[in-house]
Amino acid sequence: MNDGHEFALVVVAAGRGERAGSPANGPKQYRLIGGWPVIARTLVTFLDHPGCGDIVVVIHPDDEALYAKAVGGLKGLDRVRTVFGGATRQASVRAGLQALSATSLQHVLIHDAVRPFVSHAIIDDVLEALKAGHSAALPAVAVADTLKRGDASGCIAGTVPRDGVFGAQTPQGFGYAEIAAAHARAEAETETAFTDDCAIAEWAGLNVRLTPGHASNVKLTTSGDIAMADEKLAPARLPDVRTGNGYDVHRLVPGSFVTLCGVEIPHDQRLDGHSDADVGLHALTDALLATCAAGDIGDHFPPSDPQWRGAASHIFLTHAAGIVRKAGGVIMNADVTLIAEAPKIGPHRQEMRESLASILDISVDRCSVKATTNETIGFAGRREGIAAIATATVVFGDYA
Numbered sequence: 512m513n514d515g516h517e518f519a520l521v522v523v524a525a526g527r528g529e530r531a532g533s534p535a536n537g538p539k540q541y542r543l544i545g546g547w548p549v550i551a552r553t554l555v556t557f558l559d560h561p562g563c564g565d566i567v568v569v570i571h572p573d574d575e576a577l578y579a580k581a582v583g584g585l586k587g588l589d590r591v592r593t594v595f596g597g598a599t600r601q602a603s604v605r606a607g608l609q610a611l612s613a614t615s616l617q618h619v620l621i622h623d624a625v626r627p628f629v630s631h632a633i634i635d636d637v638l639e640a641l642k643a644g645h646s647a648a649l650p651a652v653a654v655a656d657t658l659k660r661g662d663a664s665g666c667i668a669g670t671v672p673r674d675g676v677f678g679a680q681t682p683q684g685f686g687y688a689e690i691a692a693a694h695a696r697a698e699a700e701t702e703t704a705f706t707d708d709c710a711i712a713e714w715a716g717l718n719v720r721l722t723p724g725h726a727s728n729v730k731l732t733t734s735g736d737i738a739m740a741d742e743k744l745a746p747a748r749l750p751d752v753r754t755g756n757g758y759d760v761h762r763l764v765p766g767s768f769v770t771l772c773g774v775e776i777p778h779d780q781r782l783d784g785h786s787d788a789d790v791g792l793h794a795l796t797d798a799l800l801a802t803c804a805a806g807d808i809g810d811h812f813p814p815s816d817p818q819w820r821g822a823a824s825h826i827f828l829t830h831a832a833g834i835v836r837k838a839g840g841v842i843m844n845a846d847v848t849l850i851a852e853a854p855k856i857g858p859h860r861q862e863m864r865e866s867l868a869s870i871l872d873i874s875v876d877r878c879s880v881k882a883t884t885n886e887t888i889g890f891a892g893r894r895e896g897i898a899a900i901a902t903a904t905v906v907f908g909d910y911a
């Protein structure tokens with residue numbers, strides 16, 4: 512079982528997680544972060560470490576089913592045993608160490624189940640220190656905040672010098688025989704409640720080496736810690752970018768001007784329609800409505816409604832832009848292609864772009880107007896009508 516392995520492991524998971532609250536789905540080591548139970552994430556890092564041999568997970572007697580469900584499906588579980596813990600972390604570690612009494616491995620690492628962001632680098636540095644001859648190794652992070660001592664009234668009683676002060680993390684590493692003996696002695700000889708195993712090693716006179724911990728190797732203590740861990744592991748949110756297209760055509764009849772993209776152009780024909788028949792603005796109105804699936808221009812402005820007779824089409828486009836914005840969208844660009852044999856669009860393009868920019872309240876560089884003839888074929892080629900196609904891009908949500 513331990514062929515080629517460098518250390519045995521105790522993972523303590525018998526706590527009740529009272530500071531994190533105890534919801535129906537069990538104590539914090541069984542809560543989900545990024546869709547995984549905390550304890551499963553923790554175990555996987557060790558199961559994947561080439562130096563890790565026997566593993567004892569110390570659980571609470573009430574949690575057998577929760578544990579089985581949480582770790583079910585992990586690879587390498589044949590190396591993992593469970594034992595029941597005690598009323599304190601210290602008692603739970605002791606139970607874990609006793610369960611390893613037959614281990615052939617010289618070193619043991621002791622880790623909190625609720626430190627799921629432990630890394631191979633942290634483990635390797637602990638192992639290096641043990642292999643270099645230290646009896647114990649402690650991953651630690653220098654304290655960065657100024658430390659204060661508070662008094663019973665909730666006021667500051669003093670500032671604690673932080674030079675040489677470290678936050679202790681796990682996994683803490685030891686010679687197995689030495690830490691097992693130190694734990695047994697501590698149990699027999701002192702009432703002191705030790706909050707970590709290096710404190711027991713120190714008490715027993717063992718030499719403890721500091722190794723690099725990492726800020727990310729946080730102990731999930733409160734429900735806020737669990738929420739932060741979940742957020743950290745959440746898949747990156749993709750931007751909600753939506754594109755809509757629109758198409759419109761109106762018949763040409765004898766007249767003196769056409770209105771295209773909000774610009775009146777003198778011409779020997781006019782566009783026939785219920786409103787001002789501006790195909791460019793109508794196509795773009797549909798494109799914008801499409802970005803939030805808000806139907807089409809006919810749904811909002813029925814041709815049967817007399818109030819829209821001869822209406823200027825910027826009303827329709829302004830309405831569509833309002834719907835988009837109400838839905839949380841930001842209009843990124845608008846592009847209109849006019850299909851007309853005549854009049855010539857080129858000389859009016861800039862004015863049309865400015866007209867779109869003003870109606871949509873976006874910059875001109877986000878508004879494009881293009882034109883093409885229909886090579887004298889089809890209804891547009893025979894000057895029977897003018898068509899327009901339009902595309903709009905809108906970004907919705909947090910990325911807007």
Ligand SMILES: Nc1ccn([C@@H]2O[C@H](COP(=O)(O)OP(=O)(O)OP(=O)(O)O)[C@@H](O)[C@H]2O)c(=O)n1
Nearest residue numbers: 523524525526527528529530598599600603624
């Ligand atoms: N009797 C105990 C107490 C704690 N632990 C384990 O020790 C680790 C660190 O302890 P802590 O964060 O204090 O966990 P809890 O004791 O569960 O938390 P609380 O004090 O809020 O109840 C956890 O993995 C926890 O499950 C344990 O195995 N047995």
Ligand SMILES: C[C@](O)(CO)[C@H](O)COP(=O)(O)O
Nearest residue numbers: 600623679680681706707730
């Ligand atoms: C062992 C430990 O994680 C080191 O920082 C910590 O002491 C355990 O937390 P507890 O709240 O004291 O049980």
